[in-house]
Amino acid sequence: MDHDELTPRQRQILDFIVERTRASGAPPTRVEIAAAFGFRSANAAEEHLRALVRKGAIEMAPGRSRGIRVVSVATPAGGTGVLPLIGQVAAGSPILAVENIESEVAIDAALFQPRADYLLRVRGDSMSGIGVLDGDFLAVHRSATAESGQIVVARIDDEVTVKRLQRDGERVRLCAENPAYAPIEIDLSRGELAIEGLAVGVVRRW
Amino acid sequence: MDHDELTPRQRQILDFIVERTRASGAPPTRVEIAAAFGFRSANAAEEHLRALVRKGAIEMAPGRSRGIRVVSVATPAGGTGVLPLIGQVAAGSPILAVENIESEVAIDAALFQPRADYLLRVRGDSMSGIGVLDGDFLAVHRSATAESGQIVVARIDDEVTVKRLQRDGERVRLCAENPAYAPIEIDLSRGELAIEGLAVGVVRRW
DNA sequence: TCCATGGCTGTATGTTCATACAGTATCGCG
DNA sequence: CGCGATACTGTATGAACATACAGCCATGGA
Incomplete structure (x- = not known):
């Protein structure tokens, strides 16, 4: 070492x-x-x-x-990881349900911190302001909670979306990183928001 | 094959x-x-x-x-590929020289097409227009030639840079994807341009 | 039927390799 | 100063290796 x-x-x-x-x-x-x-x-x-x-x-x-x-110079803690690639999430199904898995991608989950649990295909350009483009794969760490300022994978009305979370007491906003999209305001007390995970990285193939 | x-x-x-x-x-x-x-x-x-x-x-x-x-390149069962991560390229040294290799990253080289040979840490925001940010890892396929319009890793005056290539007969331009940067004009006949590879993808860890 | 190809055993030879032993010279340390 | 560590040259030996040649047996065409 x-x-x-x-x-x-x-x-x-x-x-x-x-x-x-x-x-x-x-x-x-x-x-x-x-x-x-x-x-x-x-x-x-x-x-x-x-x-x-x-x-x-x-x-x-x-x-x-x-x-x-x-010795050890090479691979840092060998992760022969394979991450499931989630394409489209069918309404009402858990994200990691088998029917949502498009394929498997050979990437070490430990490349990201915290560790990635799956890759999610990004649709739309609502996060283009931070360099996440249509078609990119978002590396996601499963988590039901998140802190203000983090990029989260959330589910609103059975739809999966990627946004930046802004919490202000009981009031929560999901902000796109693109001025063309308006923030979504949510009242936590009504429990309409389900956080699925945290964005921990991006993979793009050209 | x-x-x-x-x-x-x-x-x-x-x-x-x-x-x-x-x-x-x-x-x-x-x-x-x-x-x-x-x-x-x-x-x-x-x-x-x-x-x-x-x-x-x-x-x-x-x-x-x-x-x-x-000979086979894409490792059989899914590929437990490891790509060298190039941090800073010392002047005058080949990109893949050992002293430039910062670490190794477990990613299947065949994830990208054409296959990635190494990852290059991007410095600066000259390519932010296409979602390549400071600190991102660019997946690069080694190649000495490129076609107009491709994103290339090039070496000018012993400095490694990432730009979009625009060729117009004998005249070649290397364009940043950021209006703050001016294109670099190069006369091919003077042979000042060395193409090191093609950008085939991006990996970002947050 | 003959013959090529795959899949072996058995033997042999010369080179490649790991590794031991005997030296030489320099340098920093207590 | 002497000692150990670094950094070599030079020589040597046996084991590890690549590789050639001579056969044997089976299978599947031509």
Whole structure:
């Protein structure tokens, strides 16, 4: 984890290993490392590798060719996440109901904070002011509550909408981020508002 | 690409190579493949590998240990893709150089079309007109060429920038999507423009 | 029927690789 | 000053690997 204590030379070696692994599909050998750095002896590479193992930057499988593994630099907490993509939400159905799931998208849910539970296809340009366009996928974290100022996925009269929440005591407003749309005023005491989740990110494919 | 013509056995071998590469960090050797399938001869693995090369499923580097590379790009079951996230590009360095890679993000590269090769952190609001904001991650497909009208990642005077390309014969313009920024005019014959890639999507985390 | 292809066993050879041991030189630290 | 750590050169050895060649058996065309 904390291989900040690496010497500059050791960091170069580590970088080379990462780069070479990515480029060629397998980690380099001692001789390849030596060649890349101009060492006349493969042992120089060997000793650098030992230092990297000692400092926790890599692991080595004994006796195994190209048995170098870079520790932890790569994936932060491997999330082999697949998020459901919600297209249109049928009236009266829960958002995550099977019939609403258009497909599954391979994205790590932990990319977003708090973690995303699903992607919602945005329709219309009511949020264009904050760069959320028609057709974008909104990453949504399920939550029944929200704080003033947050972008929420809400359900009003059985319709799912994305708006910015503004709370002022008992009075709540759902504001579009587009001057062409008027805010929606809601009286909480009548309980017409159901918050479905918080917007935590956007994914757009061109 | 279309190795549907693989026999069931060959597909098993290919799957094993993919799995093993992911699990151990390097492709398996002939002996390891033979051991995994119970072959009593490493040559059985060798011949399977040759068949896979013939059918375009893998490539092999001659004389190189663990020199197997799986050609297929869209990882099979949904794709556990990981894209490098490029923060700031050091002047004079290739975009994908290790020192530019800030982290890795678990997103299926095949989510985008054409496939994304890396994510580039956007700085500034010059593309805010099309919903690309400061801090967004631009999904980029590597390409040295682009057509008029496309959003490109280009390098001018050793600086990486995102703009819309407009080509008019020998004259090329790089336009911001923000009226506050003036278009950049470039004479192609002087060769000052290097196109690094095409924008294929956006990822934003709030 | 012959022949190509897939799928193996068995043996062998030369290269690639990991790794140990013996040195040399520099540098910062107590 | 001496010691340990870094950063190498040089040599060596055995295990790991890629890969060629010689066969065997089955299946599915031509």
